[in-house]
Amino acid sequence: MTGIAVLETPTGWPAILLPRSAAGAGAADPADLDAAVRAGAFEGLRRAVRDLGATGTIAVVGASGLRGRGGAGYPAADKWRAAGGTAAPGRIVVANGYGADPASQTDQTLLEQNPFAVIEGLAIAAFAVGAEEAIIAVRTEATSAIRLLEAALAAASDAGFVGANVLGAGRHLDVTVRTVQGAYLLGEETILLKALEGKRGQPEQRPPHPATRGLRGLPTVVHNVQTLAAIPWILVHGADAFAKIGAADCPGTILVQIRGAGRSGVAEVPLGTPLRQIAALAGPLGAGRSVKAVLVGGPSGGILPSDALDIPYTFDALRAAGAHVGSGSVIVADDRACIVDLARVLTRYCADEACGKTIPCRIGTRRLSEIGDRLAAGTARAGDLDLLADLAADIVGSALCDHERLATLPLMSGMRYFRAELDEHLERSSCPAGVCHPVAMATSATH
Numbered sequence: 001m002t003g004i005a006v007l008e009t010p011t012g013w014p015a016i017l018l019p020r021s022a023a024g025a026g027a028a029d030p031a032d033l034d035a036a037v038r039a040g041a042f043e044g045l046r047r048a049v050r051d052l053g054a055t056g057t058i059a060v061v062g063a064s065g066l067r068g069r070g071g072a073g074y075p076a077a078d079k080w081r082a083a084g085g086t087a088a089p090g091r092i093v094v095a096n097g098y099g100a101d102p103a104s105q106t107d108q109t110l111l112e113q114n115p116f117a118v119i120e121g122l123a124i125a126a127f128a129v130g131a132e133e134a135i136i137a138v139r140t141e142a143t144s145a146i147r148l149l150e151a152a153l154a155a156a157s158d159a160g161f162v163g164a165n166v167l168g169a170g171r172h173l174d175v176t177v178r179t180v181q182g183a184y185l186l187g188e189e190t191i192l193l194k195a196l197e198g199k200r201g202q203p204e205q206r207p208p209h210p211a212t213r214g215l216r217g218l219p220t221v222v223h224n225v226q227t228l229a230a231i232p233w234i235l236v237h238g239a240d241a242f243a244k245i246g247a248a249d250c251p252g253t254i255l256v257q258i259r260g261a262g263r264s265g266v267a268e269v270p271l272g273t274p275l276r277q278i279a280a281l282a283g284p285l286g287a288g289r290s291v292k293a294v295l296v297g298g299p300s301g302g303i304l305p306s307d308a309l310d311i312p313y314t315f316d317a318l319r320a321a322g323a324h325v326g327s328g329s330v331i332v333a334d335d336r337a338c339i340v341d342l343a344r345v346l347t348r349y350c351a352d353e354a355c356g357k358t359i360p361c362r363i364g365t366r367r368l369s370e371i372g373d374r375l376a377a378g379t380a381r382a383g384d385l386d387l388l389a390d391l392a393a394d395i396v397g398s399a400l401c402d403h404e405r406l407a408t409l410p411l412m413s414g415m416r417y418f419r420a421e422l423d424e425h426l427e428r429s430s431c432p433a434g435v436c437h438p439v440a441m442a443t444s445a446t447h
Contacts, residue, residue, distance in 0.1 A: 004105045005265035006113070007258065007281050014245050016233045016253045017226060017268055018114050031151035033159060036116045042161050044232030048124045049169045052235070054084070057128045061231060063239035065251045070096060070224035071187065071297075071326050072402070073250065073315030076231075082211035083219040084129040091131035092215050094196070095122050097138045097145070097225040098180055100187030101298040101327030106255040107225050109266045111138065111145040114229060115152040121228030123162055123173055124235065129221055132172050134162075136225075137192060140181040149177050184299065184353040187327070188401050189222040190214075191355070202357040203401035226255055247272030250314040254325070258282045260332035261289065269313060276309035279332050289334040293418070295342070297326030299349045300406035302413035303339060322413040324406060338435035339418040340425050343410040344372030350407035357400060364395040365407045372411055375422060378429035378438025385415060385422060 006018070033041075048057040062077030083091055095118060099107040111118060122134050138146055153175055157163040162175045180186060180195045190204040193215050214220025230252055234242045243251045250271045257266050262283020269278055279294055291306040302323025304311070311321050318324050333342065351369040356362040371388050374380040381387075392408035399405045415422055424430050429438045 004109055007265040007267040009267050015268055017229045030113055031148050033155035041116045042120050044235035045120050045123050047235045048127055049167045054128050060239050064234045064242040069226035069254055079211045079221050080128050083221045086212045086219045088219050090218050091129050092218055092220045093126045093131045093134045094222045095136040095225050095228055096192055098186050100184050104257045104327040104329045106257050106266055106328040108142050108145050110225055112148055115149050117229035118225045119156050121231040124231050126173050134175045136177045137180050140179040185355055185403055202355045246270040247314045256328045256330055258330045261285045271314050272312045274310050278330055282332050285334050292335045292337050293333045295331040296323040298329040299346050300409055301326050302409045305417045322416055338431055338433035339414045339421050340375050341435045343414040344376050346410040347372045360395040360399045361404045375425045376436040380426045
């Protein structure tokens with residue numbers, strides 16, 4: 001098991017992703033199908049197959065406003081229409097449960113607590129696009145999630161929810177759990193598909209997008225497991241009910257992993273909730289401490305100041321602020337943190353994880369990391385901050401995938417919101433937080 005606690009949320013916050021879990025229905029085993037069915041599992045699949053049909057299912061999901069929870073926030077129904085409308089001998093649906101951020105356990109928590117919601121959402125998506133093959137991709141070392149998924153799949157197959165003749169409708173769906181092992185980049189869908197084919201994990205130029213040409217050249221719908229787990233709720237409760245939850249342009253809920261001095265854990269949060277309320281779920285800081293910054297989005301996330309915490313937690317609002325949803329990670333840093341040190345460590349990680357396929361990936365991210373190291377060491381050059389801005393703009397403008405673009409965020413958001421602290425490191429070789437201990441550069445006298 002992940003060992004990550006599920007945090008209690010305020011009364012009135014909706015629960016969509018976890019409420020129909022077998023554990024929530026009183027069973028000790030999340031793979032207990034009977035308990036899950038008593039709690040309402042597979043009612044959405046029944047409605048799709050017996051009442052709505054493929055076209056009607058896509059229409060309901062489209063009207064709900066569901067956007068992918070993998071980080072990009074792309075409308076789910078648009079992927080379905082693209083895949084279903086592409087002539088091909090077959091189609092595939094892939095559930096991305098890899099959880100690329102090694103520090104975030106949101107996806108694994110969902111897989112361990114509510115595997116049937118993911119399986120049901122996967123089956124609905126496959127029915128909607130006409131796919132007879134589906135894959136659940138999971139990190140190799142997530143052994144408890146793999147065990148639960150395989151047990152849940154076997155039970156669902158025996159009951160006719162997947163496999164041959166799904167719900168007696170004459171449709172076949174072969175679902176397999178595939179373990180993948182690789183790097184942070186596997187969160188990007190074209191790289192994940194390469195890994196599933198046993199190829200080197202590097203991104204592909206788009207278009208074509210996977211929804212029209214993906215795994216083995218077939219139309220492939222790739223969804224984060226949280227996206228899939230929301231679909232059954234939508235079909236049972238209706239598109240209007242879902243659209244009223246969260247933000248108007250970004251409805252529903254999402255799992256967020258919060259870390260702070262008080263406590264850490266995963267919480268189901270309505271999209272559009274202000275960052276301040278999400279950060280508060282981590283509990284109070286230590287005596288005399290104050291919030292200095294919040295890292296939003298994981299290793300390639302943005303570092304936002306305390307006075308920016310009224311920003312709503314949505315894809316578009318965070319992107320405009322210089323952060324992103326990413327892995328669903330929110331880390332609260334108190335006044336003892338050094339922004340330069342935090343940004344350089346994150347940038348170094350992103351550079352180390354870069355695949356190296358393009359020059360912005362192979363060289364640009366490494367140069368960014370070197371600037372961060374110089375700032376922390378007190379050896380920065382006079383024009384380094386201008387160079388940082390120019391280099392970041394070049395990387396964003398010419399990058400092949402989001403990893404390269406987002407790798408610029410830690411240092412760029414640091415410069416945007418904490419410029420005085422960067423200037424202190426650059427001009428005075430001094431770290432206000434006392435973290436970096438930069439070398440003091442002596443100035444020789446002129447003669």
